[in-house]
Amino acid sequence: MKSKGELFTSRWALILAALGMAVGTGNIWRFPRIIAKVGGGAFFIPWLLFLFLWSIPLLILEFTMGRAARRGCVGAVGRLIGERFAWLGGFVALCSTAIMFYYSVVAGWCLKYLFAGLGGALGSIGTAGAGLDYFRGFTSSWEPLLFHALAIGLCGLIVWRGVAGGIERANKIIIPSLLAILLLGMARALTLPGAVDGLAFLFTPRWETLADYRTWLEALTQSAWSTGAGWGLILTYAVYMNKRQGIVLNSLITGLGNNSASLLAALMIIPTAFALIPVAMPGAEPVEVIRQPGPASTGLSFVYIPALFNQMQPGLGWAFTVLFFLALSMAAISSLIAMVELAARILMDAGIGRPRAILAVGSAGFLFGVPSALSMSFFENQDWVWGVGLMVSGFFLTLTAIRFGVDRLRTTLINSGPGLRLGRWFNALIAVVLPLEFLAMIAWWFAQTAGPDWWNPLSMANPGTCLFQWAVAIIFLLAINRRLARRSVGGRLLEDPGEG
Amino acid sequence: MGLDAVLMMTAILLLVWVGFGVTLIVAMRQERRAKEEPDVDDNADA
Numbered sequence: 175m176k177s178k179g180e181l182f183t184s185r186w187a188l189i190l191a192a193l194g195m196a197v198g199t200g201n202i203w204r205f206p207r208i209i210a211k212v213g214g215g216a217f218f219i220p221w222l223l224f225l226f227l228w229s230i231p232l233l234i235l236e237f238t239m240g241r242a243a244r245r246g247c248v249g250a251v252g253r254l255i256g257e258r259f260a261w262l263g264g265f266v267a268l269c270s271t272a273i274m275f276y277y278s279v280v281a282g283w284c285l286k287y288l289f290a291g292l293g294g295a296l297g298s299i300g301t302a303g304a305g306l307d308y309f310r311g312f313t314s315s316w317e318p319l320l321f322h323a324l325a326i327g328l329c330g331l332i333v334w335r336g337v338a339g340g341i342e343r344a345n346k347i348i349i350p351s352l353l354a355i356l357l358l359g360m361a362r363a364l365t366l367p368g369a370v371d372g373l374a375f376l377f378t379p380r381w382e383t384l385a386d387y388r389t390w391l392e393a394l395t396q397s398a399w400s401t402g403a404g405w406g407l408i409l410t411y412a413v414y415m416n417k418r419q420g421i422v423l424n425s426l427i428t429g430l431g432n433n434s435a436s437l438l439a440a441l442m443i444i445p446t447a448f449a450l451i452p453v454a455m456p457g458a459e460p461v462e463v464i465r466q467p468g469p470a471s472t473g474l475s476f477v478y479i480p481a482l483f484n485q486m487q488p489g490l491g492w493a494f495t496v497l498f499f500l501a502l503s504m505a506a507i508s509s510l511i512a513m514v515e516l517a518a519r520i521l522m523d524a525g526i527g528r529p530r531a532i533l534a535v536g537s538a539g540f541l542f543g544v545p546s547a548l549s550m551s552f553f554e555n556q557d558w559v560w561g562v563g564l565m566v567s568g569f570f571l572t573l574t575a576i577r578f579g580v581d582r583l584r585t586t587l588i589n590s591g592p593g594l595r596l597g598r599w600f601n602a603l604i605a606v607v608l609p610l611e612f613l614a615m616i617a618w619w620f621a622q623t624a625g626p627d628w629w630n631p632l633s634m635a636n637p638g639t640c641l642f643q644w645a646v647a648i649i650f651l652l653a654i655n656r657r658l659a660r661r662s663v664g665g666r667l668l669e670d671p672g673e674g
Numbered sequence: 675m676g677l678d679a680v681l682m683m684t685a686i687l688l689l690v691w692v693g694f695g696v697t698l699i700v701a702m703r704q705e706r707r708a709k710e711e712p713d714v715d716d717n718a719d720a
Contacts, residue, residue: 185701185705186705215678215682218682373675373679373683374676374679376679377675377679378675378682379679418708420701423700423701427694427698430690430693431694433690434690434691437686437687592708
């Protein structure tokens with residue numbers, strides 16, 4: 175099924191949607207924590223390097239595949255390298271869809287805190303202990319289920335309205351508002367007494383941290399996860415991309431825009447933490463507090479932020495709590511919209527109409543998200559398995575480009591279009607550098623996490639549970655590959671060398 | 675806040691924020707030029 179009739183109405187609409195996809199909760203709650211964990215300053219160097227050596231090349235591949243094939247992940251991979259490899263795209267889609275199931279729960283948490291903030295329920299949280307009690311009380315109740323339903327329902331409704339009427343319109347409101355809130359938050363944070371200490375910590379380069387391989391790998395994983403490169407989400411949005419737009423520039427805007435938002439978030443959160451932690455938690459080291467991952471890595475956002483903002487003047491503290499959770503909710507919703515569209519695109523490629531596809535994805539999203547909404551252990555397991563699975567997804571997209579021929583992809587699908595051209599160096603980047611980065615990440619991940627029972631598939635967070643769940647997914651995809659491909663692919667791309 | 679932190683902050687903010695701004699301006703120009711050119715079949719399958 176072709177995507178005829180559905181395109182973003184302008185380049186800005188696509189860019190805003192791409193930024194909405196990329197800027198998520200990871201920019202606001204993960205990035206400041208990772209900087210604090212690694213030691214500030216010098217982290218920016220590998221973080222920027224991997225933006226150009228991992229994330230932007232993968233974004234270029236995704237824009238290229240989606241725009242050329244006019245199919246979602248399964249159809250695009252099948253059209254590029256043949257139906258028997260469609261399962262590679264299937265894994266990318268399955269991984270992002272599995273993330274959608276529990277990400278909707280996270281988006282629900284953000285909405286809950288937004289409503290609680292609006293109603294003044296967070297105003298009584300004065301200490302980190304109270305913040306933790308509130309979070310635990312909430313996550314052990316039935317409420318996460320309600321807010322999970324609200325989040326997936328809201329996103330389903332937006333995507334149901336189509337590309338121009340839903341996705342585009344929502345992101346045109348969300349992204350400028352999010353940017354305005356982050357700017358306002360940063361301005362307030364930087365004028366708090368003591369904020370300059372946070373600024374000094376953030377930017378003082380501790381060069382010795384660059385000698386630690388973990389700094390480099392944290393930078394690579396942060397860049398990979400934060401930009402959404404390799405998730406298949408940009409590939410899905412590129413299905414609706416106008417052919418007059420340059421792929422390279424769109425990828426640069428998405429990557430740099432994502433990192434700009436991360437910097438804004440760090441400039442809002444770290445100075446705030448340095449200014450308010452000594453008041454809220456006398457004796458506590460601000461850096462140590464920011465580093466705390468907390469339950470399900472939620473630490474700073476859900477546990478400390480309400481307590482910190484409540485140290486401001488009463489009205490101001492309320493306003494900033496609401497604004498912070500509004501920003502977090504908008505970031506989560508704009509990313510969740512992209513995940514819903516990715517899954518729906520697969521069904522639409524198989525011939526199902528948009529309304530039925532959205533109904534199926536929304537219902538499955540709610541049902542399969544229920545265990546994560548009700549059990550923190552299940553949530554953490556899924557976050558672990560599919561979060562790491564994104565590295566494999568990125569590698570599968572790289573393999574697709576290699577199999578298709580990177581030079582052929584560069585010359586016939588990227589450079590033949592408008593905009594910036596890529597030189598031969600791009601071939602080496604995709605065929606050599608990206609696979610090496612993947613191997614380094616996987617080896618480091620294995621070395622970090624493999625204990626004596628590393629193989630145990632029933633463990634909550636070890637390599638065994640990942641390998642087991644990935645293997646089940648791949649076996650399932652291989653079993654249905656022929657049917658999946660026949661319905662989604664619809665012929666090879668560029669079988670005629672003159673086509674393109 | 676030391677000089678090294680000030681330099682790092684300037685370099686990073688220039689690279690990321692200014693880089694983002696410049697790419698947006700270039701995209702805006704390309705978009706304007708593309709609108710002036712004859713229409714292509716935007717919807718066509720490759």
